[in-house]
Amino acid sequence: MQDLRSFGWYAAKLKPHLPKKAFKPVPARLWGGLAYLVVTVMGLLTIGLVDVSPLIYLPISLVIGTSFAALGFLGHEILHGTVVRKPWLRDFLGAVAFWPLSTGPKLWRKWHNLTHHVHTQHEEHDPDSWPTLERIMRSRLLRWVYKLPLPVRAFFSFCSLSFQFTVHSVNMFVVYLKEFNPRKRPAVFLEAILPWMTWIGLLVWVGPVKWIFMFLLPLLVANLIVMAYISTNHRLNPTTDVNDPLVNSLTVTVPKWVDVLHFNFSYHTEHHLFPGMSSKYYPEVKKLIKEHWPERYHEMRFDKALIALWKTPRPYQDRVLVDPSSGNVFGALGEGLDTGKLKNIARKEKNFKFVSSITKSKNQKVDK
Incomplete structure (x- = not known):
């Protein structure tokens, strides 16, 4: 792996080359949100x-x-303070935007802004990072799951994208509620429960059949779209001890009209370099990154990134991806993953016996 640099190091190098207006809020983004709200x-x-x-x-x-x-994409941008800066207005608009996904603004800023962005792809501190093989082997259930063939696991993993964001959001509420100041916990709890009260009230009003089409199916669709992006943001990248966005993040490319509809959410490396900048200016950031560090920058067509996710396992072992069921080792981005040859991206390694012995050791330790 190349020497790691912090996101602040990159930002300091690029900031002088960006216009001052790029660091100001862009309230015009709310017009797009209003259109989606009306629809x-x-x-x-x-x-x-x-x-x-x-x-x-x-x-x-x-x-x-x-x-x-x-x-949800707009809510993510709002709660980074890139649309409006007044805290009460930011949280109100963020709550409205995240209402369909039932995630409160205070929880999101704690989980996403203050934890994920600070500790991106750190195997212990990033709440969104995929676990290491060592952590997986501590669970009897996960040890059984990872004995299944990779294509079977990939199928169910992709199916789970349709509810993964909602489940993870509820889990983050349980994890982080106790970390809030006791005086703020009632507000955090209220932000979490009010959206669900709305959707349960809707169920009582219209009945189960219409409710499926008004909320449940849209929620599954929203989860699928959001998680298709989120799962490509980092899960093909290695874990890192230093938060280096050019190593631990991936930008995916989509048609321009999709970027317009999704508020440039595809520019993820750029977002991790300048989370307080409106995504309107991320194409300019991308251009500068490719001028300064073209050999370090990771970008991939969205569909190819999803294919690579399907073909690679998720447990990490020493910054590469390993498949306990087959003994195959897969390089992560920057660690041997050849995105141009996705038909044959696995390799057998002699030292995988060492990985397998760790797995066996963990099994024995847990079984005791």
């Missing part, structure tokens, strides 16, 4: 008030789901 409300009212065949509800439900996801 969402109109879709909900149409399904709720019009009695037709559920087949008619299906396309409306899918549109609502894509709007849920886009509002």
Whole structure:
């Protein structure tokens, strides 16, 4: 692995080359959020008030789901302070944007801004990092799961993207609630429970059939879209002790119109260098990164990144990815993963017996 640099080191090098306006909030981004909010409300009212065949509800439900996801992308930007700076307004607008995903602004800033961004891809401190083989082997259930063939695990892993964000958000609430000041915990709890009260109230009002199309299916669609991005952000990158975004983050490329719809969420390395900058300016940051450090920068077409995720296992062992069920070792980005040859990206290594012996040792230790 190359020498690691902190995100602050890169930012200091690039900041003089960026316009001053790039570091100011861009409230015009709210117009896009308003459009998605109108589409969402109109879709909900149409399904709720019009009695037709559920087949008619299906396309409306899918549109609502894509709007849920886009509002989440905007909420992410708002809560980084890149749209408005006043704390009360930032949190209010962030709460509205994250309402469909039922994630409160105080929890999100604690979990995402203050922890994930500070400790990105640190195997112990990043709440979003995938665990190491050593950690996985401490669990009897996970040891069983990782005996399954990689294609089977990949299938269920991709299916889980449709609910992974919601489940992880609830888990983060449980993990971080106790870390808030006792005087702030009621507000954090209220932010978490109010959206669910809304959606449960909707179930009581419209009944289970319409509720499926008004909330459950859109939530699954939103989870799938959001997690398709999030799962490519770091899970092909190695773990790092130093938070180096050019090593531990990946930018994916999508058609321009998708970037417009998703508020440039694809520019993830750029976001980790300048989380307080509006994503409107990330194309300029990308250009500068490729001028200064082209050999360190990771970018991949979105569909190829998803294919690479399907073909690689998730447990980390010494910064590479290992598959306990087959004994194959897969390079991470910058550690041997050849994104141009995704048909054959696994390799057998002689020293995998060492990894296997660790696995066996952990099994014996846990079984005692």
